[in-house]
Amino acid sequence: MVGYLLKKNKVISILYLIFLLLFFTQNVYRVLGDESEAVSSISHAEDSLKAAYLSVLEAERAGVDISEVVVLLNNAFTYFSEAERALKSGQHDTAVQLAGKAAEVSNAVLEANINLIFVAGHVEEEAFRNQLFLSSALVCLVVMFGFLGWRRFKVYYVSRVMDVRPEVVVDES
């Protein structure tokens, strides 16, 4: 009887240990899984932020007014910093959520910029073409009116010179 009870207790202990092991392993995997998901979300958000920044830089170089877009981008940075802080403090779900928001805003900035760069590229090209046309037209006018003006001035100058030419008078006295 005593042997039976000891055997039974042993079996229960082993089962309990197996249960504890499974429970612990499952929780460890869950925590590790959450953490790795948060880390990967943050890494993805960081890549999106960098891409968005480069697109804003390109847009600025194309002549787009980027002041409003930079405000949006900095909002994304705030989400990103909060996500990093949440990860450090072990709030993995919050970190994933905030990193997602940062990536979302960054992607919106990136998309908006692609359109703006396309438009700005055309506007800039057109402005340059207009400037070139205006400058060329002005040069043509200057050459043409300069030439005509010079001719008129030359005639005027010669006539003035002829007018002031001293008259030779024969003194017959």
Next chain:
Amino acid sequence: MSLDDWHLVFVSVCLVIILAAFAPVVMAFLPSRDEHFFALAILGEEGIAEHYYPDDDPNIEVGEDVHWTIYLLNHMGEIQYIALKVKLLNSTMIAPNSTSFTPSSAPVVYEVKRVMLNNETRFFPFSWTISNVAQNGDLIDIRSLSVNGETVDTHSSALLGSDYRVVIELWVYNENLKEFRFGWVDGNEMRCAWNQIWFTLRYVEAS
């Protein structure tokens, strides 16, 4: 004036007008000659370059709040993606090197990243408190800091708590290398900006 002199005046005036007409087109191809730089400074409690410590005493105690503002100006000619890294050093730890553009190897206790417009000035609030300290003989080890309300673990020990310093480094995102670098490139030259403020930890172990 003779006709030849008038001719010269006419031609000169025409040439000047032609050059003026083409100036905007030529300007579009000329590179900018502006000097590009960042300006970094640490300001005291009232946003001016004084009153850095409570009662102007750089001997601070555990739990004492220190309020600074980090001033940064972007005059790089275009937007910049920057990171301000704050580090806690003792007197023997190597500070950033402005000649070799090497940052301090001390761990970062606080970091802020922002995109700044050209000619934009930003003021970053930076409030910190020493929150946890351990003493080992004459060595005092700062175990944690509270920076802008966030607790950060750190390990920096100094003899009798003297000659600690807070170092602020400016890192700039390099679009070619696709990473943050300590410093930036202006033309063919490399430049960097960092700043430090010293303090002493006044610590009396509770008996």
